[in-house]
Every structure is written in structure tokens, then in C-alpha cells.
Amino acid sequence: MGGVTGAMKGTGGSMGKKKERPKNTKNTIIRLFSYMKETKLQLAGALCCVLASTASTLAASYMLRPVINNYIIGFNENGGIKSLAMALVVMASVYLLGVLATYFQAKLMLKVSQRAMFSLRRDLFVHMQKLPVSFFDMNSKGDLMSRYTNDVDVVGEMLNSTAVQLFSGIMTLVGTFAMMIYTNIWLSLITFVMAPVIIYSGRFLVSRSRKYYAAQQKSLGALNGCIEETISGQRVVKVFCHEKQAVEDFRKYNYDLKDKQIKAQFFGGIMGPVVGNLGQVNYSLTAMIGGILCVLKGFDIGGLTIFVTYARQFSRPINEITMQMNTIFSALAGAERVFDICDMEVEDVTGDIPDNVKGEIVMDDVTFGYRKDTPVLKHISLVAKKGQKIAFVGSTGAGKTTITNLLTRFYEIWDGRITLDGRDIRTLNMEELRKNIALVLQDTHLFTGTVMENIRYGRLDASDEEVIAAAKTANADYFIRHLSEGYDTVLEGDGSNLSQGQRQLLNIARAALSKAPVLIMDEATSSVDTITERQIQDGMDRLMSDRTTFVIAHRLSTIRNADAIMVLENGEIIEWGTHEQLLAMKGRYYELYTGKAELD
Numbered sequence: 059m060g061g062v063t064g065a066m067k068g069t070g071g072s073m074g075k076k077k078e079r080p081k082n083t084k085n086t087i088i089r090l091f092s093y094m095k096e097t098k099l100q101l102a103g104a105l106c107c108v109l110a111s112t113a114s115t116l117a118a119s120y121m122l123r124p125v126i127n128n129y130i131i132g133f134n135e136n137g138g139i140k141s142l143a144m145a146l147v148v149m150a151s152v153y154l155l156g157v158l159a160t161y162f163q164a165k166l167m168l169k170v171s172q173r174a175m176f177s178l179r180r181d182l183f184v185h186m187q188k189l190p191v192s193f194f195d196m197n198s199k200g201d202l203m204s205r206y207t208n209d210v211d212v213v214g215e216m217l218n219s220t221a222v223q224l225f226s227g228i229m230t231l232v233g234t235f236a237m238m239i240y241t242n243i244w245l246s247l248i249t250f251v252m253a254p255v256i257i258y259s260g261r262f263l264v265s266r267s268r269k270y271y272a273a274q275q276k277s278l279g280a281l282n283g284c285i286e287e288t289i290s291g292q293r294v295v296k297v298f299c300h301e302k303q304a305v306e307d308f309r310k311y312n313y314d315l316k317d318k319q320i321k322a323q324f325f326g327g328i329m330g331p332v333v334g335n336l337g338q339v340n341y342s343l344t345a346m347i348g349g350i351l352c353v354l355k356g357f358d359i360g361g362l363t364i365f366v367t368y369a370r371q372f373s374r375p376i377n378e379i380t381m382q383m384n385t386i387f388s389a390l391a392g393a394e395r396v397f398d399i400c401d402m403e404v405e406d407v408t409g410d411i412p413d414n415v416k417g418e419i420v421m422d423d424v425t426f427g428y429r430k431d432t433p434v435l436k437h438i439s440l441v442a443k444k445g446q447k448i449a450f451v452g453s454t455g456a457g458k459t460t461i462t463n464l465l466t467r468f469y470e471i472w473d474g475r476i477t478l479d480g481r482d483i484r485t486l487n488m489e490e491l492r493k494n495i496a497l498v499l500q501d502t503h504l505f506t507g508t509v510m511e512n513i514r515y516g517r518l519d520a521s522d523e524e525v526i527a528a529a530k531t532a533n534a535d536y537f538i539r540h541l542s543e544g545y546d547t548v549l550e551g552d553g554s555n556l557s558q559g560q561r562q563l564l565n566i567a568r569a570a571l572s573k574a575p576v577l578i579m580d581e582a583t584s585s586v587d588t589i590t591e592r593q594i595q596d597g598m599d600r601l602m603s604d605r606t607t608f609v610i611a612h613r614l615s616t617i618r619n620a621d622a623i624m625v626l627e628n629g630e631i632i633e634w635g636t637h638e639q640l641l642a643m644k645g646r647y648y649e650l651y652t653g654k655a656e657l658d
């Protein structure tokens with residue numbers, strides 16, 4: 059049932075709009091072949107081995123004819139036991155040759171398929187790194203992960219065994235048929251009539267099961283998504299006592315998958331027996347009519363024996379080919395899902411390399427939305443001179459984070475212009491642009507590695523001394539030295555062995571290490587105690603001095619000294635000015651500030 063398991067593996071979530079069947083089979087196959095270029099010698103070798111093993115099976119079967127006719131029926135006339143033994147040794151040697159060829163073919167194909175999978179994974183990962191942030195917004199983590207696992211795996215499985223089996227199946231089929239015609243053309247007619255019946259019934263069942271496989275793959279994708287979300291949100295699930303609901307959701311997806319799998323596997327499962335039984339019918343008819351020909355027309359016993367052997371062999375490759383079809387289709391669909399990502403448009407990173415960036419940012423009538431026709435920011439204009447501190451305030455969802463996302467070109471604006479030192483950021487080299495902007499976000503992302511390596515993420519060529527200096531600037535040095543291994547302490551699972559405040563301090567240290575003249579900070583001091591908050595604030599203040607800074611403020615008290623405060627509402631700047639100017643205006647900021655003051 060290689061076809062069935064293969065097809066099951068070839069799942070992995072849907073990209074929403076994508077079908078699970080290969081859309082462009084020819085191109086996908088050609089492209090897959092390009093992944094075998096590096097191992098073309100091994101591939102050629104493997105194909106030669108397939109030919110050798112097919113030929114030896116056919117030849118060894120054929121040898122049975124002289125063995126029976128000459129050395130068994132004509133035992134006494136043709137040299138007795140010695141000749142018979144010799145003939146059997148030759149026959150066994152030919153079989154042995156086939157076994158050896160199969161062994162080498164498997165070995166070679168393993169190299170070919172593993173190398174192709176290696177390159178496929180590499181290309182996928184390298185390309186994924188170049189895709190824009192919006193791509194990651196649109197695709198769930200579980201779905202993307204499954205490209206590396208399920209999809210690449212099923213392609214590997216196909217290259218490793220299925221493709222060879224298909225090739226050998228076709229060769230055996232053609233070879234067997236040729237040998238049958240050669241042995242007795244009249245008897246071949248039976249197979250000639252039966253073959254289309256066998257092939258068509260196999261194809262009918264394949265097309266049926268393929269339809270259900272597509273549904274099954276979609277369901278499996280949904281189930282994977284559900285599991286992934288529940289695992290990554292386990293704390294939230296637990297704290298809101300959502301376990302029952304989670305189990306209920308899971309049960310729904312699980313049932314759905316079960317139903318689809320039963321249908322898909324029913325057709326996949328009966329395919330083998332149906333084709334096999336039709337093959338048996340062919341075999342019996344051949345044996346019967348062959349027997350009659352022996353009696354009435356003098357057809358030799360050896361000829362009849364090898365003919366029925368061929369007739370029985372005949373249905374095996376058909377059976378195999380039809381069974382492999384599902385694996386092949388799901389592997390091709392998997393390969394397409396991988397290629398789909400590899401073909402996605404990458405961020406345009408080319409452009410001028412700015413030097414001596416001062417850090418003056420101007421937004422000129424910028425309009426932007428994440429989804430077509432739904433603008434999130436409308437006609438935003440602002441000027442941030444070198445070293446100035448610009449703060450954004452406003453209710454949740456007003457668009458504060460979105461503005462900062464645009465400065466780093468995580469998303470492309472619809473209209474207007476953003477300039478860095480007077481140059482449109484779209485004309486700048488993306489990497490250089492981002493090198494000039496440091497980010498301190500609310501959700502710190504730490505990678506598996508030491509504290510030192512994590513801070514060095516801010517600037518890869520920084521020396522240990524520079525890293526330590528940055529940690530000192532960020533007020534992180536003290537706590538780091540108190541960790542079990544100091545700067546060499548290994549952080550795991552996104553720094554889950556650190557506190558929220560400590561993670562934030564590392565985040566600031568990272569930004570401090572970067573020499574970027576522009577700094578974007580999403581203030582996140584709400585989740586830490588007052589002492590840590592003071593430390594974080596100090597770290598941030600030191601970081602901000604002589605950098606152009608954009609602060610997304612959650613506490614109005616920390617931005618009183620900002621050069622300009624932008625009050626955002628529904629994607630528009632409704633008020634702007636210094637703290638004093640805004641208070642004097644007695645508008646929205648005044649309301650927010652006095653409301654806060656009362657709370658304080």
C-alpha cells in the first residue's frame with residue numbers, strides 16, 4: 059500500500075486557494091529532474107540497473123522453456139542430471155544478476171533522492187528568507203512547516219522508490235508483452251484483450267481515489283493547523299479553561315479526516331485486489347487455452363510454462379503502476395506546493411546603498427492598508443529630524459505599529475512617499491535600509507543560543523567587548539552576570555528561562571549594539587515591576603540619545619520630552635505637537651493625559 063501511505067504523507071495544509079492535485083504535471087516533473095542534475099550519473103546508473111534487473115527476470119523466466127523441454131522432458135537424450143544442473147546454475151546466475159542490479163539500484167536511488175531533498179529544502183528555506191512579511195501574515199506556521207516535512211518527504215519517497223518502480227513496471231510490462239508475443243502470438247491475444255480491461259479498471263479506481271485524496275489532504279491540513287494552534291497557545295488554552303472546547307474542535311477535525319480517509323483509502327485499497335484478480339482471470343484463461351493448444355496443436359510444455367509465468371507477471375506491473383499513481387500525484391502536488399513558494403515574488407532588495415545616514419525621516423501623504431480596499435493609514439505626513447524623538451499615541455488599532463512597519467518596508471505603501479535623508483526608501487537597498495533602523499519590539503524574539511550570540515544578533519561583526527558594552531547601556535549587564543553561565547548561558551525555547559523584563563533588556567541591548575541612526579521602540583513596560591521598568595526606561599533613554607527615535611507610547615508619562623507627539627485615531631493623525639502644545643489644545647491628547655493623570 060505504498061501509494062496510500064505516500065499520499066497520506068503528502069499532505070500539509072492548504073494554501074487556501076491551492077488545489078491538492080498537481081496543476082502543471084509536466085513542468086513539475088521537468089523541474090524535479092533539475093534537482094537530480096547533480097546526481098545524474100547515479101541516476102543513469104540506477105536506470106541501467108533497473109533495465110538489467112528487468113531483463114534478467116525476463117530472461118531467467120524464459121530459460122525455463124529449454125530447461126523443461128530439453129533437460130526435463132528430454133532428460134535422457136540431453137546429458138541427464140549434469141546438463142540439467144548446468145542449466146539450473148545458469149538460470150540461478152541470471153536471477154542473481156537481477157538481485158544484484160536491484161541492490162545497486164536501491165543504493166544509487168537513495169543518493170539521488172536524498173540529494174534532491176537536500177537541495178529542495180535548501181532552496182525552500184533560502185527563498186523563504188527573501189519573502190516579504192506579508193507572506194508570513196497570510197500563511198500559518200503549521201502550514202509552512204509542513205512544506206519542509208510532509209511535502210519534501212513525499213517527494214523524496216517518490217524519487218526513492220516510486221519513480222523507479224514505475225520505470226521498472228513499464229519496462230517489465232513492455233518486456234513481458236514482447237516475450238509473450240515471441241513465445242506464442244495466439245495466446246498473447248488473450249492478454250491483449252485483457253490488458254485494456256485491467257488498465258482501465260485500474261485507472262478508474264485511481265481517478266476515484268485521487269478525488270478523495272484531495273479532500274483528505276485538505277482535512278489533514280486543517281487538523282494540523284488545529285493541533286499547532288492548540289500546542290502553541292497551550293497556556294492560553296489552560297488559563298481560560300478552554301480544554302473542553304479545544305478537544306471539541308479537535309474532534310470535529312479528527313472526524314472529518316477520518317471520514318475522508320475512509321473514502322480515499324477504500325478506493326486506494328480495493329485497487330490492488332481488483333487489478334490482481336483481473337490478472338488471475340487472465341492467467342487462468344491463458345493456462346486453459348494454452349493447455350488446449352498443447353494437446354491439439356503441439357505447443358511445447360516448456361513454452362506453455364513460461365507463457366503462464368509471463369501472464370501472471372503481466373498484471374503485477376499494472377497493479378504496481380496503478381498503486382504508485384497516488385503517491386506520484388501527491389508527490390507532484392507536494393513538489394508544486396514547494397515550488398509555489400519558491401516562485402513567490404521576493405522582496406525587491408536591490409537599490410542604492412546610502413552612506414553616512416543621518417537618520418532624517420519624512421513621511422509624505424502616506425496611505426496604506428494590509429488588505430485591498432481597507433486603508434489602515436490615511437494621508438500620514440510627518441517629519442523626524444536627525445536625533446528627534448517622535449511619539450505615537452492613540453487607542454488600540456489606531457495604526458501606530460503599522461506606521462513603524464512601513465519605515466522598515468515590511469509592507470509597501472499604497473500612496474505617498476517615505477524618505478530617509480531625502481531619498482525615497484523604495485530606491486534604497488533593503489538590507490542597507492534595515493541596517494539603519496533598530497527595532498525594540500514588544501514581543502522579544504530570542505533564538506536558541508547563548509546570551510552573547512543573542513545580543514550579537516544586533517550586529518554580527520561586533521566584538522565581545524562591544525556586546526558587553528551594549529548590555530551595559532541597556533542595563534542588562536547586571537542580570538546577565540548573575541545568570542548561571544553569564545554571557546555564555548544558553549537560551550532555549552525563545553528565552554523561556556528568562557523573565558519578561560530580562561528578555562526586554564536583551565532586546566534593548568541588541569538594539570544598542572546596532573549602530574542604526576534610526577530607532578523604533580514599542581514601549582512594553584506594563585508587564586514588569588517598577589524597578590525593572592526604571593532599568594528598562596534608563597536603557598531606552600540612553601539608546602535614544604542622538605538617534606532619530608519613533609516611540610509607540612503606552613504610557614504618556616514617558617514621552618513628555620518627545621520633540622513631537624502624534625495622536626492617531628482610525629489611521630489618521632488628528633493632533634500633533636509637543637506635550638505642552640497638545641495639552642493647551644485641550645483635544646484628544648488632553649483627554650487621554652488627564653484621564654491618565656486621574657488614574658495615577
Ligand SMILES: Nc1ncnc2c1ncn2[C@@H]1O[C@H](COP(=O)(O)OP(=O)(O)OP(=O)(O)O)[C@@H](O)[C@H]1O
Pocket residue numbers: 195428429434452453454455456457458459460461
Ligand atoms: N498583519 C496585518 N494584517 C491585516 N491587518 C492588520 C495587520 N496588522 C494590523 N492590522 C490591522 O491594522 C490596524 C492597525 O493596527 P496597528 O497594529 O497598527 O494598531 P496599533 O495602533 O499599533 O494598536 P496597538 O496599540 O493595539 O498595538 C488594526 O485595525 C489591525 O487590525
